[in-house]
Amino acid sequence: MSSIMELAATLETSASDCHPASVPDYTPLAELRDLQLQRLQAVVTLAWKQVKLFRSRMDGLGLAPEDIRSLDDVARLPLTQKSDLRDTYPFGLFASPMKDVVRLHASSGTTGKPIVVAYTQKDIDVWTSVLVRCFAGCGLHRGDIMQIAYGYGLFTGGLGAHYGAEGLGATVVPTSGGHADRQIMLMKDFGVTAMCCTPTYFLHLIDRAVELGVDLKELPLRAGVFGAEPWTESMRKHIEKMSNLEAFDIYGLSEIIGPGVGCECRRHQGLHIFEDHFYPEIVDPETGAPLEDGSEGELVLTTLSKQAMPMIRYRTRDITRILPGPCECGRTLRRIDRIGRRSDDMLIIRGVNVFPSQVESALLEIEGTLPHYQIVLTRVQGLDQMEVQVEVTPQMFNDKIGALQGLQTRIQSALDHILGIRVRVALVEANSIERSEGKAKRVIDRRTA
Amino acid sequence: MKIQQISLFVENKPGHLTAPVRLLAEEGVDIRSLYLADTQQFGIVRMIVSDWQKAAQILETHGFAVKVTEVLAVEVADRPGGLTGILTVLDGMDINIEYMYAFPYSRTNEAILIFRFSDLDRAMAQLQAAGINLVTSEELLPK
Numbered sequence: 001m002s003s004i005m006e007l008a009a010t011l012e013t014s015a016s017d018c019h020p021a022s023v024p025d026y027t028p029l030a031e032l033r034d035l036q037l038q039r040l041q042a043v044v045t046l047a048w049k050q051v052k053l054f055r056s057r058m059d060g061l062g063l064a065p066e067d068i069r070s071l072d073d074v075a076r077l078p079l080t081q082k083s084d085l086r087d088t089y090p091f092g093l094f095a096s097p098m099k100d101v102v103r104l105h106a107s108s109g110t111t112g113k114p115i116v117v118a119y120t121q122k123d124i125d126v127w128t129s130v131l132v133r134c135f136a137g138c139g140l141h142r143g144d145i146m147q148i149a150y151g152y153g154l155f156t157g158g159l160g161a162h163y164g165a166e167g168l169g170a171t172v173v174p175t176s177g178g179h180a181d182r183q184i185m186l187m188k189d190f191g192v193t194a195m196c197c198t199p200t201y202f203l204h205l206i207d208r209a210v211e212l213g214v215d216l217k218e219l220p221l222r223a224g225v226f227g228a229e230p231w232t233e234s235m236r237k238h239i240e241k242m243s244n245l246e247a248f249d250i251y252g253l254s255e256i257i258g259p260g261v262g263c264e265c266r267r268h269q270g271l272h273i274f275e276d277h278f279y280p281e282i283v284d285p286e287t288g289a290p291l292e293d294g295s296e297g298e299l300v301l302t303t304l305s306k307q308a309m310p311m312i313r314y315r316t317r318d319i320t321r322i323l324p325g326p327c328e329c330g331r332t333l334r335r336i337d338r339i340g341r342r343s344d345d346m347l348i349i350r351g352v353n354v355f356p357s358q359v360e361s362a363l364l365e366i367e368g369t370l371p372h373y374q375i376v377l378t379r380v381q382g383l384d385q386m387e388v389q390v391e392v393t394p395q396m397f398n399d400k401i402g403a404l405q406g407l408q409t410r411i412q413s414a415l416d417h418i419l420g421i422r423v424r425v426a427l428v429e430a431n432s433i434e435r436s437e438g439k440a441k442r443v444i445d446r447r448t449a
Numbered sequence: 450m451k452i453q454q455i456s457l458f459v460e461n462k463p464g465h466l467t468a469p470v471r472l473l474a475e476e477g478v479d480i481r482s483l484y485l486a487d488t489q490q491f492g493i494v495r496m497i498v499s500d501w502q503k504a505a506q507i508l509e510t511h512g513f514a515v516k517v518t519e520v521l522a523v524e525v526a527d528r529p530g531g532l533t534g535i536l537t538v539l540d541g542m543d544i545n546i547e548y549m550y551a552f553p554y555s556r557t558n559e560a561i562l563i564f565r566f567s568d569l570d571r572a573m574a575q576l577q578a579a580g581i582n583l584v585t586s587e588e589l590l591p592k
Contacts, residue, residue: 392458392491397514399456399493400547400565401486427491429460431512 019136021129021168024276025331032332035276037071039304044068044077047310050095053088054078054312074279074302074313075290081315085115085255094118096308106154107254107353114154117254118308124163126305127257130274131164134263137272137331138223138248140194142169145220147190149183149197149205150228150351152176156258157228157351161196164260170194177201177350180208191220195245198351199226199235203382206242216243225250227259228351230339249338255314256301262336270323270335277305280334281313282322285343288315293322298343299336317344347377347443349384352421356442359388362414366407371396374433379447387424388415391433450573450583451519453501454563457494458514461487466494469508478504481590482563484550495550497522497563499590520565521573522584527553527560535562538579544572561589 027035045065047054057078058064067073085093094101102121106114119127140146146165150157158176165172173190175183177197183205186192195202202224209216221243227250236247251271252259261278262271273280278301282291285298299316303309319342323335347354356375363373372391377384390411398404404427412425434441459465466485473480479499486493498504501517508515525531532551545567554561561584566572576583 392514394509394514394516397456397458397516399454399495399516399518401488401493404458404491404493405488427458427460429458429465430514432460 019133019141021132022136022331025133025137025272025274025333027276027332029332032275033071036279036304039276040071040074040279040302041065041068043302043304043306043310044312046095046307047312051093051310053084053093054080054310071279074281077302077313079283079288079300079313079315080311082115082255082317086113089113090116091118093309093311095310096120101308103159105156105159105254105258107156115255117156117258120307123257123306123308126277127160127260128163128167130257130260130277131160132167133274134248134250134260135164135168135170135194135225137263137265137329138194138225138246139266140168140170140223144168144170144193144223145173145190146170146194146196147173147175147183147187147192149175149177149195149201150259155352156252156254157198160252160258160260161225165196180205181212184209184212184214187216187221188214188219193220194223194225195221196225198228199231199239199247200229200350200379200382200384202226202239202243203235203379205382206239207381216245219243221245223248225263227251229348230341232338232340251336251339253316253318256303256311256316257306261301265327265329265331267327267329269327270337272327272331272333272335275333277303279304280322280336282320283315285317285319293334294324296321296337299339317342317346319343345443347375347386347445349377349386349421352419354386354419354421358418359415362418363390363411366410366414372431372433374441375443377443377445377447384447385424386421387426389426389428389433391430392427393430450521450577450585451569452497452522452584452586452589454518454520454565455496455498455501455504455508456516456518457496457508459492459494461490461492469494469511469513472507472511473498473504476503476507478507479590482550482552482561484563486548495548495563497589518565519569520563521569521576522586522589523562523564523576524554524559524582524584525562527558531560532562535576535581538576538581539572542571542575544568544575 048058048065100120101118103119106116148161150161152158162174222245224245224247239247248264249271250259250263252261262273264271281300282297283300291297299318299320300313302313303311318339320336320339327335345356371393374389376387408425408427415423481497484495505515505517523535525535547565549564551560551562
């Protein structure tokens with residue numbers, strides 16, 4: 001232990017950033033690049049050997065694992081995207097036999113079927129370790145009481161953060177999502193010092209606390225680790241002002257590992273990517289061509305140590321840039337800017353991924369035809385609300401109230417089922433949804449920061 | 450003996466009834482009776498009009514979701530017990546009233562009840578057998 005502390009002390013970092021788990025964050029650059037290359041070669045070899053899709057794509061490019069001789073060669077590898085997970089549903093991209101897989105998670109795909117991700121025990125350990133580094137970087141440690149209000153279940157948020165907080169040695173309060181009043185009561189009664197949830201859910205808790213007469217500023221809360229959806233600086237200011245905690249942005253996606261791909265440190269100048277496990281690139285979202293550090297483009301990630309489901313050059317569809325230069329915190333890990341937008345039409349609602357195409361497949365399933373529809377997003381008391389407005393066509397119209405309410409309920413349950421979140425369905429008059437040049441605008445986003 | 454009723458879908462928002470009603474007025478279609486069935490979010494306008502074919506065509510060409518439904522118009526004495534007398538005839542037949550509405554018949558001291566039954570034909574036969582007067586559209590809407 002003393003040697004680690006000595007090592008950390010030589011790194012000229014502030015005392016609050018020094019946590020034993022964070023040592024890899026400060027790996028000297030040359031050593032980090034060597035480690036990345038070794039791991040890249042190993043993961044490419046694994047994917048080529050075990051995953052048919054990767055092998056056939058590499059063969060198609062006349063590329064063998066031995067051709068990866070430097071980190072620059074990563075750009076020669078084929079890109080992977082979400083549809084590849086859908087096309088190989090459920091287990092087609094697994095590189096480990098099921099007997100070695102200890103966990104499956106799933107998140108929504110672009111159509112009806114979810115996408116599935118797998119973990120070996122070592123993958124879980126890596127996942128836990130990066131989350132420990134996230135939390136340590138936020139200044140959390142043993143003795144902190146951390147309330148995890150991300151959803152537990154197939155969604156990676158809840159269990160991921162849970163294992164990370166336990167790994168840190170913190171006291172975990174696994175509340176999962178929902179039940180705002182109870183969340184607030186436990187924050188208060190247990191003396192919770194850190195919250196993990198989506199930023200919009202925390203906004204909701206802030207508003208609810210005001211209604212309940214609980215002043216969050218009076219509580220021992222000192223950090224909030226918020227992620228699973230894009231948020232803004234103005235939201236951060238509001239959250240910090242209303243609850244007197246330090247708000248951190250955490251990044252991740254199930255396809256890569258879940259939360260913990262990257263996280264802010266206490267400098268709050270971008271999110272450090274845990275580059276020893278996830279190799280970041282920025283590419284042109286149109287052409288896929290690699291872009292220099294500093295240019296804005298689509299984030300592409302390669303898992304460097306994943307066993308059960310290695311991902312080679314996965315297109316995240318998140319638009320950001322790699323921030324040039326080192327962070328004042330002393331970490332050698334490169335940073336990305338906060339995610340502001342996406343290159344596809346994916347919506348993130350209360351932390352859940354939603355594609356307009358999912359709404360279409362649900363509507364098609366019910367009526368056999370596709371009525372005009374529109375998705376309207378609003379934020380009520382900090383919580384995202386999704387309303388699907390469906391035009392009542394003459395074919396769908398029935399002059400009995402019960403029949404129309406039945407239709408509304410059927411659409412509602414189909415959407416709940418396919419999206420995994422509660423939405424509101426509104427039947428609207430035929431031709432009432434505005435069409436621009438014959439094409440309806442599918443999404444109206446009225447959520448403001 | 451069945452008569453045609455025009456139904457149309459409207460959202461439950463201020464002003465949404467105006468447009469269809471104005472369209473009918475401009476084309477000289479007279480609304481004999483109008484009944485609005487509403488939920489919190491939407492409503493169904495049911496109308497007996499002077500010319501249902503014309504009304505349906507006008508509304509459809511203006512993009513409304515329209516349905517023409519057959520209903521029965523039953524003449525009943527406008528006094529206590531009038532409705533009971535009609536309903537008793539259908540007792541034990543397992544026929545459901547999907548909806549109904551009433552309006553006074555100005556020419557006589559009668560009321561007109563508009564019924565939509567789950568089994569319109571059986572209801573009609575039973576009511577006629579009991580000597581109850583079913584009003585035709587010609588009687589209801591003299592041109």
